[in-house]
Amino acid sequence: MSLNGESSLAKPLTAEDLPEAVLEQAFHWAVIMGDTQVTSTDRKGFQDWLHAHPQHQAAWQRIQVIEQDFALVRRSAKRSSVTLKRLKHLRRERRRLKLGATLALLLTIGLGSWLGGKSWRHDYATGVAEQALLRLPGGALVHLNANTTLDIDLTAQGPQLYLHNGEILVESASAAPADKPRVHTREAVFTPVGTRFLVDHAPGSSELAVTDGKVNIEAQGHRQLSVAGERWRVDESGVHLQTGAGLTPGAWTDNLIEANDARLAEVLEALGQHRHGWIHYHQDVADLRITGVFRVDDTDSALASLEHTLPIQVQMVTDWLVLIRQK
Incomplete structure (x- = not known):
């Protein structure tokens, strides 16, 4: 003592x-x-x-x-040639037992998520540089960004999506009202009204971006209607309308990051979702502003473009470690 x-x-x-x-x-x-x-x-x-x-x-x-x-x-x-075949088989059996034939999965599997075992803790999981597309009964589509974990309940009144981490884009305009999926996070429930929207969930907060239609937000006993073009953040302090530019919602479904006067930190965090290893940046460059389009499937070129455009130095220490500092 x-x-x-x-x-x-x-x-x-x-x-x-x-x-x-x-x-x-x-x-x-x-x-x-x-x-x-x-x-x-x-x-x-x-x-x-x-x-x-x-x-x-x-x-x-x-x-x-x-x-x-x-x-x-x-x-x-x-180990991919052997392991991937076995994981595909096991996952088909798991989906058959839990969801029957009602959920069609369009997914390119990357080993980063499955070998870690997290696919068995949740219905669907993506790792670094992975995306997935789910087609729900009734026609709604759900896109999963990298590093996302999602559970789905089809036994309730309409599809219920439980987002534990990461980001999804939901397209439900063509689905009947009873088939439009509700999205649940720790902070809120998001109910679409014939719409296209994104939910991004991180520890302590959830963010909603509506690109078409409307979404009802239910949080802390209150309801808030969000319309196309709005972005909202929900945390322990309440429901907050977000203002200002940033990253175009959902551009990652086209393997792009579209920045419109966005903070460099925001762009680097998005790139980090699609690059194995660690992108470490000094705080003195975090608030630099950038406008441009960058491909998430070629992060080396994206980082080189940022270095050419901004007063920063990008140092590739190893394949898995990138340091970014002010010039």
């Missing part, structure tokens, strides 16, 4: 606790120690830095976790 009566065990450091300068140092040592020409002097310098402060060890552990995750993706690709 410590002198003040509290446990002397230190609370583990998380990535959010680490100063940006320490993370930068960890990236620097990752490059040096990953070089085939590393010297004994380099190794000693690394060990001295690593043991100089607990934050250094926490930062290095964070780097190792990212590298291991990326290595897993590469190893998974080598």
